[in-house]
Amino acid sequence: MTEAKITAEVMVRFLKKGKHNLIEKIVENLKNEGRGFLIKEIVDYLRIKKEEMTNKKPAKLFLAFDHDSEKIENYVKDNFGLEVKVIKKILEPELILGGKLLTENFLIDFSLKNLLVKFLKWKT
Numbered sequence: 001m002t003e004a005k006i007t008a009e010v011m012v013r014f015l016k017k018g019k020h021n022l023i024e025k026i027v028e029n030l031k032n033e034g035r036g037f038l039i040k041e042i043v044d045y046l047r048i049k050k051e052e053m054t055n056k057k058p059a060k061l062f063l064a065f066d067h068d069s070e071k072i073e074n075y076v077k078d079n080f081g082l083e084v085k086v087i088k089k090i091l092e093p094e095l096i097l098g099g100k101l102l103t104e105n106f107l108i109d110f111s112l113k114n115l116l117v118k119f120l121k122w123k124t
Helices: 003-017 020-032 036-053 069-080 112-123
Strands: 057-063 084-091 099-102 107-109
Touching: 003 020, 003 036, 020 036, 036 057, 036 084, 069 084, 069 099
Parallel strands: 057 084
Antiparallel strands: 057 099, 099 107
């Protein structure tokens, strides 16, 4: 485990015990020691941990254009039976009218680019 993950796990344990002042001290010490770069990694890890605690799988969403991520989450839940929570949304115009949903275990590609590639492979 990296230092950020270990620190984040300690913060989660303190949070469960209601010791918020110790969490604030950890963040303050990281700032004072000039290790602010760890705070971003800790926050990213805590976002993922939060979603795992609510039984939702954290996911990254790659879209060709800006679209409501909640609608995509509901669509995935209705059609695939998976509860996901988009923690990061990235715009990639080369996906052409669609996108990709990436979690730890699977990738759902609903881009027009993917459909065209599959169609052209099928035709040849």
